Amino acid sequence: MIQAERYSEFYEALLQKNTEYEGVFYVGVRTTGIFCRPTCPARKPKFENCEFFATAQEALLASYRPCQRCQPLSHPNHVPPTVRLLVEAVERQPEKRWKTQDFRELAIDESTARRQFKKRFGMTFVAYARARRMGIALKNIRAGRTVVDTQLSAGYESDSGFRDAFSRIMGAAPSRLNDTRVLKASWLDTPLGPMMAIADEDVLYLLEFVDRRGLEREVERMRQRLKCAIVPGSSAPIESVEQELKLYFVGRLTSFETPLGLLGSPFQRSVWAQLTAIPPGETRSYMAIAAALGRPTAYRAVAQANGANQLAIIIPCHRVINANGELGGYGGGLPRKTWLLEHEKKCRMEIAET
Template sequence: MISEKEQKQYYQALLAKDSTYDGIFFVGIKSTGVFCHATCPARKPKYENCTFYETAEEALLSGYRPCKRCKPLSFPREIPPLVQKMVELVEENPEKRWKDQDFAELGIHSMTARRQFKKVYGMTFVQYARSRRMGMALKSIKKGEKRINTQLDVGYDSSSGFYDAFSKIMGRNLKQSKEIKILSADWIDTILGPMMSIADDEYLYLLEFVDRRGLEREIERLRNRMNASIVPGKTKINEQIKGELDLYFEKKLDEFRTPYLCLGSDFQKSVWQALTEIKRGKTFSYKELAKAIGNPNGMRAVGNANGANQLAIIIPCHRVIQTDGGLGGYGGGVERKKWLLKHEREYR
């Protein structure tokens, strides 16, 4: 997280167009919906209209698009024409999900495209396109908009294009119907970065960090299983988990009481139930977890079920480590896992 002191320092660098800060931070401009690098020549925004990020991916996931004047994704290095073309293609059709066939139709070898994009931006092309796509949906969720009316902010000239982009991620169109269940998605700012909750008036179905890899697929699985459309908004369940997370990060929460519903196989549910029985401040190895559910040879299956958990922190998959004591993986990132384990060890 960028401290308030650093944010003010970055803002002064932005005003001064200090080139020593290029690549150190990116700034999202709330009034225009774009993000820039430190030496952008455009008119400088007010401090309260700025949100600072350490990476371009974070800015994209927050719903900002690259500034056309300073081109923050390419600065300060020159980028190959192929890579520039790929960025332009994403901006022409941000909701598109790219496949190998799409590259072939453009006369581009997919491996070459991926390699060049990663070399220039430090992220894969698929990662960039996904972040841009998710950012559009998450921006509306962050604002809590019941009806999506910010299409011009994300680069669309018509509402239909924006509705299409949103519905491809969140499910069908935004018009409610008796056949489709409506779930509400809310944005939660935490000390470890933003999270998203998805709930109705009875249960919480998803709680994840917004930059988790595979989040889009998780949302897709959820809405297909529930025959649901997901809209920005709040229910009493969204509000309850938001309050409980605040208390958790302040070390003031005894246990989570937000009602939730797990959607998965019987085996997955048995693993998730076992996870909730790991005491705060303690850890299990995958082997120990497999034994706990009566399947000592099922470590790989247990690991897969652990990774399929859609309720971060509440169902504490971060408390599972490798047999040799190594942290192992975590959907929200290994650094977050390390932080959560330390936080819980110090919990009183």
Template structure:
């Protein structure tokens, strides 16, 4: 990173203003669409809580975003480097293809030249980008309700271990340098409204998210940094516990979770999360009501950010927060899930 990014509000204002000063230096990932754009993109602007800002194209790809077809953030690179442009087009035309250096040689390219050029202009190699796109195909399948095995086969992976390794890479797993520190374990949990990823150690649940949430790679990166741990696939008693709690929740026999939690956030953020947990099942609160309850009447935006920073979907019920006018607002798992969860809880509580 050549410079520290300005704060989120400053960058969001630049996005709204289509400020050209950041063009080519800062990109915005939109969690509601899964694409990343230039800040000058003419498309309709996303809500504040649906934006993530990155200082490189590589950061956008590694976070699981794909390039916007309207502002085409990769075009400037392609205009400077015809070889990069040609290979990007091939990748766009056939994102499920399994590429190798031999394939590049057959097309008349020198693999080492391709590797250096992509690394220099985009921050990651062509083969890495191809692997990320293939793993992304699996994520898309999971988002559509496919099982892990179906998603694995769709992404072109013969073995489950290979697919899981690719997904871990997509989600930003840490290097072997962290070996020896406590290892967090991650595993899938199937639910009626989609596949979830649970991350826990032997004592507490650190993360529970819908696997198709675009911001998940960023959340996992923050989790690794805050815990100074690596993440590997596997089970812990805590994951078994949250799976049982979720099964009871969806069956309508439990609306309060007892799985021990590890919370990663500032004092204010944790205070907001406490207010979320205090919202009775089957009811909702507005951002301004949460701000008032937390003792910060004017901190509505800060409450929205704390709400979006929640890494424990359903357990910390950020889905119970709505707009001041009663409308459903941004939810990382998708508004359809938010509506489903609220309807489910009202039904269990016997509310209309």
């Protein structure tokens, strides 16, 4: 059940099509009898004609029918058919260099593909296909194939063109690959929006909501710090956290076991350890965490360490609030922070009742 004092907040999010509110609320339109997700592209109703619900089930029970445009009963981040078709096509021929004719053969508009991939992955389809192709090139070079053979198999006739493209995407020239680490990046769907996961074969380094401000800079700093190349793909830690997130969002998991790679100072790591010690459904203030560390005046430094966390939900910075009880900030947006806290409180109560 949604509190009435949040109606104005939700209506503003509806007008702005704010992705941070995906999964946080649904809106029923009294004049049409339909209900939508916050990012619905349809013309917006007047405030007095809106009714807000915490779940799609509540909207259905209130006699609203699902919108045909935003499809609120599908996954919040349902992959458009165009995106799915092209991803499958890339996987069938990952070394292919795409041309206009290739889109025509699939009956896909090239500009539509560019726009939908940009929205979904933060890159155009051509950039996605190029990164996938370069990922295979990297694998071949590390397996011992010559740069020339790899260049040709990746579809580049020009040596300089191949090296420029390789360095631009991977962050390292082909000749330096023996000294370069390789990390995999995947997009994971959650009820609160897509998340990006980055890991090597052993540990997870990053888990963030894709629309987090400054995410690109965050990834670039990580790449430079680890002196690594980042390519589309998956690994054991990514597969592990994907499964754990599914269990978390349905209330069947309270702690994560995926191995983590913590990129922080000793003080930051001590703060993150305190965060993971906060039980689900409970909160702590910055001052309380500083006191627990034996540094009661370091609450500002605690807040900075909290903001530097690169593993959203797993290291639960959403459980930290201001000393006056206000929520404070959250990199994924306050609507998500509110949802996560309410979700954990609800799950804790259900466990206590069983």
